Amino acid sequence: MNRRSFAQSVGSAVALSALTKPSVWAESPSKETPGRILAIAAHPGDGLFTMVALLAQQIERGGTGALLSLSLGEKGAPKDIPVHQYGEMQRTATQKATHLLGAEAIFLRYPDAEIPFNEESALAVCDTIREHQPDVVVTHWSGSWHKDHQSCHLIVRDAVFYAGLETLTRGRPAHSVSKVYYAENWEDASNFVPDTYLDIEAVYEKWLQACDFYPMWRGQTGFFRYNDYYSALSIMRGCLSGSKHAVALMSDPSLRMDRPRWF
Numbered sequence: 001m002n003r004r005s006f007a008q009s010v011g012s013a014v015a016l017s018a019l020t021k022p023s024v025w026a027e028s029p030s031k032e033t034p035g036r037i038l039a040i041a042a043h044p045g046d047g048l049f050t051m052v053a054l055l056a057q058q059i060e061r062g063g064t065g066a067l068l069s070l071s072l073g074e075k076g077a078p079k080d081i082p083v084h085q086y087g088e089m090q091r092t093a094t095q096k097a098t099h100l101l102g103a104e105a106i107f108l109r110y111p112d113a114e115i116p117f118n119e120e121s122a123l124a125v126c127d128t129i130r131e132h133q134p135d136v137v138v139t140h141w142s143g144s145w146h147k148d149h150q151s152c153h154l155i156v157r158d159a160v161f162y163a164g165l166e167t168l169t170r171g172r173p174a175h176s177v178s179k180v181y182y183a184e185n186w187e188d189a190s191n192f193v194p195d196t197y198l199d200i201e202a203v204y205e206k207w208l209q210a211c212d213f214y215p216m217w218r219g220q221t222g223f224f225r226y227n228d229y230y231s232a233l234s235i236m237r238g239c240l241s242g243s244k245h246a247v248a249l250m251s252d253p254s255l256r257m258d259r260p261r262w263f
């Protein structure tokens with residue numbers, strides 16, 4: 001089994017957005033709206049700030065969404081809060097935020113800053129994919145300075161492959177994911193080239209409320225102004241895609257393939 005098999009393992013593996021022709025999900029919702037989305041983030045904040053708006057949008061339209069956090073992001077604790085306590089605060093914030101949006105929160109307990117990319121972690125995520133049977137998986141892009149984000153990207157690629165492998169016996173039967181997208185994250189910006197834009201106007205205010213459960217969102221745990229950055233980003237992406245607020249996603253480069261029968 002090699003990593004080139006990733007493209008073959010993704011259900012459709014074809015007809016995703018071409019680089020030169022950005023697609024907008026909202027234009028043809030009856031065809032383009034997937035029913036189930038699984039977001040997989042290294043840390044809960046990444047999930048809420050970069051992935052959950054599109055979960056909320058799909059839930060609003062009758063789909064389902066779940067956020068899997070590989071760690072609690074506990075080592076981002078400010079000096080006056082013990083690491084363990086901060087992890088539990090992150091867990092509680094994530095549960096409140098996903099509950100508000102109608103999504104499910106799932107956690108794996110890998111230590112923050114030490115998320116391992118190995119067979120065990122890939123199989124653990126594979127099992128989550130088989131359990132939740134998502135049509136779409138959204139996760140980190142590889143062009144990140146953060147080692148946990150890089151590991152998460154690699155784990156998810158192998159997990160999607162393993163999940164669809166009929167001959168790999170696990171507790172649940174194989175499940176092929178139809179599409180994999182990468183979320184726009186300020187920490188994963190190297191060579192991030194968005195090709196899919198999703199109108200999130202219907203859930204924008206609710207998504208902001210969900211993000212506000214996190215002290216980090218309001219800049220209370222560090223220097224970065226997450227609220228300003230991601231709310232402004234949604235406006236900018238909306239400008240580019242003809243809506244008020246939008247999120248931009250990137251298809252896996254190996255899946256950017258159209259197979260037209262004619263032009």
Ligand SMILES: [Zn+2]
Pocket residue numbers: 042043046146148149
């Ligand atoms: Zn992170």
